[in-house]
Amino acid sequence: MVTMTVTEMIDRILSRGDLRNAGVSAADLLYAINDSYQLCYTEILKRSNDFANSKEIVYENIKNEIPFEPDMAKLLAVDAFENEQWYPLKRFSLEKRNEYQYNQSKAIGYFMQQKGISIYPKDVENRIRLLYAPIAEVFDIDSEMTADNMTLFIYMQYAGAAELCRKRSQRERAADLEAVALQKFNDFTRNINIDDYKPAKMQIVV
Numbered sequence: 523m524v525t526m527t528v529t530e531m532i533d534r535i536l537s538r539g540d541l542r543n544a545g546v547s548a549a550d551l552l553y554a555i556n557d558s559y560q561l562c563y564t565e566i567l568k569r570s571n572d573f574a575n576s577k578e579i580v581y582e583n584i585k586n587e588i589p590f591e592p593d594m595a596k597l598l599a600v601d602a603f604e605n606e607q608w609y610p611l612k613r614f615s616l617e618k619r620n621e622y623q624y625n626q627s628k629a630i631g632y633f634m635q636q637k638g639i640s641i642y643p644k645d646v647e648n649r650i651r652l653l654y655a656p657i658a659e660v661f662d663i664d665s666e667m668t669a670d671n672m673t674l675f676i677y678m679q680y681a682g683a684a685e686l687c688r689k690r691s692q693r694e695r696a697a698d699l700e701a702v703a704l705q706k707f708n709d710f711t712r713n714i715n716i717d718d719y720k721p722a723k724m725q726i727v728v
Contacts, residue, residue: 523668523669523670524668524669524670524671524672524675525666525667525668525669526666526667526669526675527665527666527667528552528555528661528662528663528664528665528666528667529663531555531667531675531678531679531682532551532555534675534679535551535554535555535678535679535682535683535686536551536683538679538680538682538683538699539682539683539684539686539687539695539699540695541683541686541687541690544686544690546686548663550686550689551682551686552661552662552663554681554682554683554685554686555661555678555682556658556660556661557681557682557685558677558678558681558682558685558703559658559659559661559667559674559678560658561681561707562674562677562678562707562710563658564658565710565711567595567596567655577591577593577594577653577654577655577656578651578652578653579591579651579652579654580649580650580651581649581650581651581652582649583647583648583649584641584647584648584649584650586640586641587635587638587639587640587641588638588639588640588641588650588652589637589638590637590638590639591652591654591656593656593657594654594655594656594657595654595655595656595657595658596654596655597634597639597652597653597654598653598654598655599652599653600613600632600639600641600650600651600652600653601650601651601653602641602648602649602650602651603648603649603650603651608651611630611631611632611641611650612630612631612632613631613632613633613634614631614632614633614642615633630642630643639652671713673706673709673710673713674710676706677703677706677707677709677710680699680700680702680703680706681699681700681703681706681707683699684696684697684699684700684703687699
């Protein structure tokens, strides 16, 4: 594992873009850093549902609907609790929802809605657990970033420098930096280790 502070990242971005004397604002630098990290984080989420347990929330006495958490980026699994153990719920299509809501004594599935999920059958009290990947962290000037190797950080340096050069109409310089950034991004996506990007597990009982 490697770490880099945001101030170190800023120094590298300014160096890659030859921007040390360009009067780049802290706001522009932080935007460039977070924008490039968001792209990589989205790629991590696409790769696998094995991002499980990044966050865990347990809801007690649920009879039907559960709203999505504000920080949820991707729902990974929904479980119910019975006989001292968790068991997975099946995701039903909206068209099938009415086929499963009768003659059941425990939760057997769920379907997605715009702002949450509905547990089926209705009106059966359940203890429900959601496992989900949270939205990407937003870094500030005091943050420290962690990755399994330097590839992510090198991509962010070139991508951030390219964006800042493009904003200053330094098109040739921006194009050169973007070409390197693309290469580094491809290197990153080929070598993603999902486990190394899991945020700390959190359990909240509601």
